[in-house]
Amino acid sequence: MALAIVLIVLVIAAILFHALSPWWYTPLASNWGLIDTTLAITLLITGAVFVAVNVFIAYCLVRFRRRDGHRAAYQPGNRKLELWLIGLTAIGIAAMLAPGLFVYADLIRAPPQAAVIEVVGQQWQWRFRLPGHDGRLGSTDVRFISPANPFGQNPADPRGRDDVLINAPEVHLPVNQPVKILLRSQDVLHDFFVQPFRTRMNLVPGMVTSLWLTPTKTGRFEILCAQLCGVGHANMRGYVVVDDETAYRAWLDKQQAGVATSPSAATAKPETAATPGATLVSQGQALAQSKGCVACHSPTTSSGVGPGWQDLYGKRERLAGGKTALVDDVYLKEAITAPNATLVDGFQPIMPKAELSDQEVNALIAYIKSLSGKPAANTAQR
Numbered sequence: 001m002a003l004a005i006v007l008i009v010l011v012i013a014a015i016l017f018h019a020l021s022p023w024w025y026t027p028l029a030s031n032w033g034l035i036d037t038t039l040a041i042t043l044l045i046t047g048a049v050f051v052a053v054n055v056f057i058a059y060c061l062v063r064f065r066r067r068d069g070h071r072a073a074y075q076p077g078n079r080k081l082e083l084w085l086i087g088l089t090a091i092g093i094a095a096m097l098a099p100g101l102f103v104y105a106d107l108i109r110a111p112p113q114a115a116v117i118e119v120v121g122q123q124w125q126w127r128f129r130l131p132g133h134d135g136r137l138g139s140t141d142v143r144f145i146s147p148a149n150p151f152g153q154n155p156a157d158p159r160g161r162d163d164v165l166i167n168a169p170e171v172h173l174p175v176n177q178p179v180k181i182l183l184r185s186q187d188v189l190h191d192f193f194v195q196p197f198r199t200r201m202n203l204v205p206g207m208v209t210s211l212w213l214t215p216t217k218t219g220r221f222e223i224l225c226a227q228l229c230g231v232g233h234a235n236m237r238g239y240v241v242v243d244d245e246t247a248y249r250a251w252l253d254k255q256q257a258g259v260a261t262s263p264s265a266a267t268a269k270p271e272t273a274a275t276p277g278a279t280l281v282s283q284g285q286a287l288a289q290s291k292g293c294v295a296c297h298s299p300t301t302s303s304g305v306g307p308g309w310q311d312l313y314g315k316r317e318r319l320a321g322g323k324t325a326l327v328d329d330v331y332l333k334e335a336i337t338a339p340n341a342t343l344v345d346g347f348q349p350i351m352p353k354a355e356l357s358d359q360e361v362n363a364l365i366a367y368i369k370s371l372s373g374k375p376a377a378n379t380a381q382r
């Protein structure tokens with residue numbers, strides 16, 4: 001009897017939790033309300049089964065409890081009952097799967113008037129590519145990926161010469177206009193997920209996947225990777241900014257004019273008004289964002305997947321094996337260009353090699369150096 005009461009209380013508590021819980025859907029910001037409906041159907045069916053099973057078990061515990069003078073009756077089978085259970089189970093599964101299949105078919109079938117953008121995922125950063133004035137994206141191939149061509153654009157394809165390249169984790173979209181999103185991965189499996197849009201899609205190495213949506217609300221929405229893609233997975237974040245038509249055109253015009261898109265670069269002073277050192281630091285800060293360095297390295301003293309950068313320059317780092325090394329320009333250059341050649345004690349050899357030019361490496365070193373209040377160290381002491 002006690003167990004039956006526990007089951008009934010469990011059912012009532014579960015229903016009340018879902019009815020009164022503050023953890024529910026975030027406000028919808030796209031056209032995909034059907035996905036909410038599909039999830040609600042699944043929740044209702046599974047919830048009804050949960051209630052029915054627990055109530056049935058509680059009923060049996062009470063109805064068939066041990067009592068003096070009563071004996072259990074052996075029933076080897078009940079064909080009619082089995083058919084009913086098979087039929088109800090089949091109907092329930094079909095009711096859960098069918099709406100999702102229809103919604104998925106719509107999700108990957110973009111309307112003809114949809115604009116096209118490309119999302120590129122790489123541990124642990126997002127990049128974006130938009131068509132230029134010709135309205136078409138150029139072709140790409142992994143053979144062409146290099147520090148100067150991180151998107152792998154085909155240099156022989158004239159359609160790609162005016163593509164807008166966003167080498168930063170933030171992209172803008174116009175409100176109330178359908179957009180087809182092409183997705184590529186340059187290393188492992190990732191997943192493009194913007195929760196208020198209710199859409200997500202895997203980025204599979206070696207193939208191009210796609211989805212489409214129509215943003216219905218202006219605002220800044222966070223992009224998450226919904227596939228565990230490595231130790232820096234939790235920091236693989238970006239933003240989709242949905243603008244009205246005027247703001248979007250202004251943003252797009254800036255990108256087409258070659259203006260840097262990262263938040264850091266956008267707020268930096270013009271080069272003519274900044275000292276060369278300050279410009280290099282700003283470039284390094286923007287690179288740390290766009291290349292995904294901040295996914296593992298904090299600009300504070302806190303360690304993450306990798307050491308924190310604040311006050312790192314000039315410090316003597318303890319290396320695996322017991323040796324120490326002075327963190328100076330030479331040390332940082334080797335750590336950036338050959339990341340696992342020298343391993344800091346307590347950290348794993350998991351830093352991926354980034355494709356960087358010499359100028360970009362110098363900019364990152366300048367940025368790391370700027371986070372330290374210590375004077376430049378004498379490299380002869382190293």
